[in-house]
Amino acid sequence: LRQVLFKDPNRPPVVFHWIPVFGSAASYGMDPYKFFEDNRKKFGDVFTFVMLGRSITVALGPRGNDFVLNAKHSDVSAEEAYAHLTTPVFGKGVIYDCPNARLMEQKKFAKSALTTVAFRHYVPMIVNEVRQYWLKSPQFFGGDADRASNKTHLMTAMPEMTIFTASRTLQGREVRAKFDESFADLYHDLDRGFTPIHFVFPNIPIPATFNRDKAHKKISDTYMEVIQERRRTGDLSDPDLLNTFMREAIYKDGIRMTDREIANMMIGILMGGQHTSAATSTWALMHIGADKTLRDALYQEQVDVCGTELRELTYDDLVNMPLLNNTIRETLRMHPPLHSLMRFVRHDLTIDGTKYVVPRGHYVLAAPGVPMIDSQYFKNPSKYDPARWFEQKNIIDMNARDQDYTIVSKGARSPYLPFGAGRHRCIGEQFAYVQLGTILSMFIRQFEWTLPEGRSVPPPDYSSMVTLPAEPSEIVWTRRRVDEKKI
Ligand code: HEM
Numbered sequence: 001l002r003q004v005l006f007k008d009p010n011r012p013p014v015v016f017h018w019i020p021v022f023g024s025a026a027s028y029g030m031d032p033y034k035f036f037e038d039n040r041k042k043f044g045d046v047f048t049f050v051m052l053g054r055s056i057t058v059a060l061g062p063r064g065n066d067f068v069l070n071a072k073h074s075d076v077s078a079e080e081a082y083a084h085l086t087t088p089v090f091g092k093g094v095i096y097d098c099p100n101a102r103l104m105e106q107k108k109f110a111k112s113a114l115t116t117v118a119f120r121h122y123v124p125m126i127v128n129e130v131r132q133y134w135l136k137s138p139q140f141f142g143g144d145a146d147r148a149s150n151k152t153h154l155m156t157a158m159p160e161m162t163i164f165t166a167s168r169t170l171q172g173r174e175v176r177a178k179f180d181e182s183f184a185d186l187y188h189d190l191d192r193g194f195t196p197i198h199f200v201f202p203n204i205p206i207p208a209t210f211n212r213d214k215a216h217k218k219i220s221d222t223y224m225e226v227i228q229e230r231r232r233t234g235d236l237s238d239p240d241l242l243n244t245f246m247r248e249a250i251y252k253d254g255i256r257m258t259d260r261e262i263a264n265m266m267i268g269i270l271m272g273g274q275h276t277s278a279a280t281s282t283w284a285l286m287h288i289g290a291d292k293t294l295r296d297a298l299y300q301e302q303v304d305v306c307g308t309e310l311r312e313l314t315y316d317d318l319v320n321m322p323l324l325n326n327t328i329r330e331t332l333r334m335h336p337p338l339h340s341l342m343r344f345v346r347h348d349l350t351i352d353g354t355k356y357v358v359p360r361g362h363y364v365l366a367a368p369g370v371p372m373i374d375s376q377y378f379k380n381p382s383k384y385d386p387a388r389w390f391e392q393k394n395i396i397d398m399n400a401r402d403q404d405y406t407i408v409s410k411g412a413r414s415p416y417l418p419f420g421a422g423r424h425r426c427i428g429e430q431f432a433y434v435q436l437g438t439i440l441s442m443f444i445r446q447f448e449w450t451l452p453e454g455r456s457v458p459p460p461d462y463s464s465m466v467t468l469p470a471e472p473s474e475i476v477w478t479r480r481r482v483d484e485k486k487i
Helices: 025-030 032-043 061-069 079-090 100-111 116-136 154-171 173-178 183-191 196-200 207-233 241-248 259-289 292-306 315-319 322-334 386-390 429-446
Strands: 046-051 054-059 149-153 341-345 363-366 447-450 474-479
Touching: 025 032, 025 046, 032 046, 054 061, 061 341, 061 363, 079 196, 079 207, 079 259, 079 341, 100 241, 100 259, 116 154, 116 315, 116 429, 149 154, 154 173, 154 183, 154 241, 154 259, 154 429, 173 207, 183 207, 183 259, 196 207, 207 241, 207 259, 241 259, 259 292, 259 322, 259 429, 259 447, 259 474, 292 322, 292 429, 292 447, 315 429, 322 386, 322 429, 429 447
Parallel strands: 054 363
Antiparallel strands: 046 054, 149 474, 341 363, 447 474
8 A cells, every 4th residue: 555655756666565575576586587577568667676675676678777787886886785695605805895996906807817818728628628527427428438328417517517617727727626526515515505595694594504604614715725835836827817816916006915815706706607607508508409400500610610520629719600609699698697687776866768766775676688588679589599690680770779789789778788787797708608619519519419308498497596497407419420439
């Protein structure tokens, strides 16, 4: 009743809910896209909902993306929206547990390890990791290099392949080796403390929370030991992220990042790329498995670029594989891992082009995935079609609609933003393309795979921090080049 009687005309419309405080948590949490779409039909692009005591104003569409993601830091903050979840996982002094200006510099340090020169080193490392993984993992050859076929559970295999390849490239050989010991279990514990429940109740007294805190300490301490050992030997020549931070992480005011902060940064960066890339590779493999024409075309592209002998993949080869890259691009269009990007409102904020004011203390939310599946911007949006990216005509011409944004824009006013925009934009995009492109190329060369008989690509499951395919996320593969027995 209060919602109806005391409606302030300058406030965005509020989504009706029966249970105070709890609000729309259930309908938003179960299927955020349906929730956004239902309410957009009722209210338009801007509306407010209540979730567990928070008032969250959603701003949809390219303009909404721009409003939230390009808002001034003096008006909105990501740290006040995310720190309660991330600080226990990443640790102190980094990412959202420091002033925003520090985060901007931390991202700059990280970027200097994510260069073409580094990527040229990384591709052979990823190739090698994938091979070793296939040989050992029961999901693939399981120690039997002659195995000709198998069923693979992707949500087991892809997170492992992602963390092994990311740790080997970004953090170096000795860190990677620790994943063969206890590190994998510790990261697993960290993961189980990085859930929607912890977003709402960061310190909920359940075993997952205690294990998260123990795991964080052990992982951070281990990175500290690695840092100290590297400093002892004095060899900081590898192009990995850890060395880059050890060499270069001095803020503009002359203060150096401490070893503890560098250790925590390693956790933050690995976690930032882990779920997002594991989810994306899983979705891509499922879609490719469901489409023989695409699979054949991707294989042909490998042959065209690397010859019938399929010589070892390099970074430069990846750059010359447009279909592969468009497959990743299309996967991220339909399945962006992050459905909601949030900011805390620090000062009353007027939404451009509307009469609405979002008051201080509320949150604003951008949902970049909404325009990515909107027929206003993408023809036939529910069709998975990597080829659409070759043909501008398949994508509604942005310039015809609005002079100042283009489809794949660096700005925030774009309908295609799987990596966000503005000051919090992802720094891992290029690395993600390298990692995903290499892993997918390896699959395309080695296997012919499909979804199990009678299955199609599963619907999304929104119950974890990233959008995953609902179980069972399985593929069935046979070896492409049985004659060669070469893995
Ligand atoms: C930020 C998506 C991979 C590190 C972001 C944001 C998005 C995103 C949407 C913006 C968050 C916001 O505005 O609230 C993705 C996707 C990935 C991916 C879809 C893979 C497919 C990676 C990788 C790394 C990484 C591989 C590290 C190497 C970061 C960092 C930020 C970020 C450090 C900045 C956070 C901030 O400034 O607040 N990512 N990411 N991401 N991502 Fe990624």
